[in-house]
Amino acid sequence: MIPSILPTYNRAPLSFVKGEGVWLQTEDGRRYLDLGAGIAVNALGHANPDLVDALTTQANALWHVSNLYQIPAQQKLADALVERTFADTCFFTNSGTEAMELVVKMARKYWHDQGQPERTRILTFEGAFHGRSSAAIAAVGTEKMTKGFGPLLSGFTQLPWGDHEALREAAAQADVGAILIEPVQGEGGIRPVPDQCLKGLRDLCDDIGALLIFDEVQCGMGRTGKLFAHEWAGVTPDIMMVAKGIGGGFPLGAVLATEAAAACMVAGTHGSTYGGNPLACAVGAKVMEIVASEDFLDGVRARSGRLRQGLEGLVASHPEVFEGVRGTGLMLGLKCKGAPADLVQAGYAEGVLTVPAADNVVRLLPPLNIAEAEIDEALSRLDRVAARVGSDAG
Ligand SMILES: Cc1ncc(COP(=O)(O)O)c(C=O)c1O
Secondary structure, eight states: OOOSSOOOSOOOSOOEEEEEBTEEEETTOOEEEESSHHHHTOTTOBTOHHHHHHHHHHHHHOSOOOTTSOOHHHHHHHHHHHHHSSOSEEEEESSHHHHHHHHHHHHHHHHHHTTOTTOOEEEEETTOOOOSSHHHHHHHOOHHHHTTSOSOOSOEEEEOTTOHHHHHHHHTSTTEEEEEEOSEESTTTSEEOOHHHHHHHHHHHHHHTOEEEEEOTTTTTTTTSSSSGGGGGTOOOSEEEEOGGGGBTBOOEEEEEOHHHHTTOOTTSOOOSSTTOHHHHHHHHHHHHHHTSHHHHHHHHHHHHHHHHHHHHHHHHOTTTEEEEEEETTEEEEEESSOHHHHHHHHHHHTEEOEEETTTEEEEOOOTTOOHHHHHHHHHHHHHHHHHHHHHHO
C-alpha cells in the first residue's frame, strides 16, 4: 500500500523534534551535529534567536496579504538585495524551483520583446541541478531526472563540464538566448567553476548578446564566504536565482535581475500567491542584515579555513576512504572512494549529519555561524565515521 506520504524520498530512520544552532535532537534525546543544514538552508543554524524574533514579531502583526498590496517586509528585503548586488529588481518566490520557472520565462520574454523571439535556447551544463519542475528537469536533461516525464519543454542544450570547444560551438547557434550555470555546483558534487571560466562566460555572453544567468540557490547567501559566489570572480550576471539560505529555514526564494533583463516582465506577466509573503520576507530581511555584513563574511572565511584544513588532514589519515577535499567556503565536499551513502549512513551512528551528492561526494554545508569548537567536534566525529567506513571496506 502506498504510504500516506508520497514516497519520492529515501528517508533515513531519524526524526528530529528540536534544533538549536548546529545541533538537532531526536525525541529520545540523541544529539546530532548538523553539517547538512537542511541542504544549505539553515544558514544561521536552528532556532536562531534573531530569526525567531523576526518571525514571531511579524506573525503577531500580520501573516499574509496578497501581492495586490504593498508589503513593507518585501520592500525592505528587495531594497537590501538591490543595494548589495548587481541587481536593480527582485521577484520573490517560495523556492529555488519557482525561481527557475521565472528565469526561463524572463529569458524568453526578453528576446521576444527584443524582436528576436527565436532566441529561446538556454545552454546548461552537465552535473547541473535547477529543481524538479518541468522546466528545471528539461534544463538538466539527464535520463535520471526526465525519464517518464516527457514530452519535455524544448529549448535547452546541455554541455559537458569544462569543454570550452563545445561551449563555443553551441553558443554560435542563432537561437541561443542565455547561458545558465551554478557558480559552484551543489548536487553535481561540489564543483566550483574556476573564476577564469565565469569571466569567460561573461565575455562570451557579451559577444553574442546572450543573457548570463547564475543559479546561486545553493552557493549564494554567504555560503562561499562572499555574499554571492560570483563575487569571487569579479563578474556579474544579468539574472540570478536565489533560495535556500536566504530564508534561513523559512521557504523563500528570489530572482534578481538587471533592469535591462527584467524590463520585459510587466504587470500581469508573472505572479505568485505566496511569493514575498510577509513572514518569509521578515525572516529574509533579518538573514540578509546578518549575512551581508563584512564581519560575518570574514567569519565564514575563517571558519572555512579551519574546516578545510581539518578535512585535508582527515583525507590524509584515511586514504582508503577519501580521494580529496573540494569546494569553497562552507560548501565543501569529501570525494569518496566508495559510495558516499556509506559515509552518510555511518555518520548517523557517530551523531553527525552530512549530505550525499553526485560524483561520489559527501557534502558538508554547516550553518555559516558554526563555532570553532563545533568544527573541531565535527572533525573528530568525521574521523570516527571514516574509521568505521574504512574498516568495513578493509
Ligand atoms: C542549485 C540549485 N538550484 C535550484 C534548486 C531547487 O531549489 P528548491 O529545492 O528550493 O526548489 C536547488 C535545490 O537543491 C539547487 O541546489
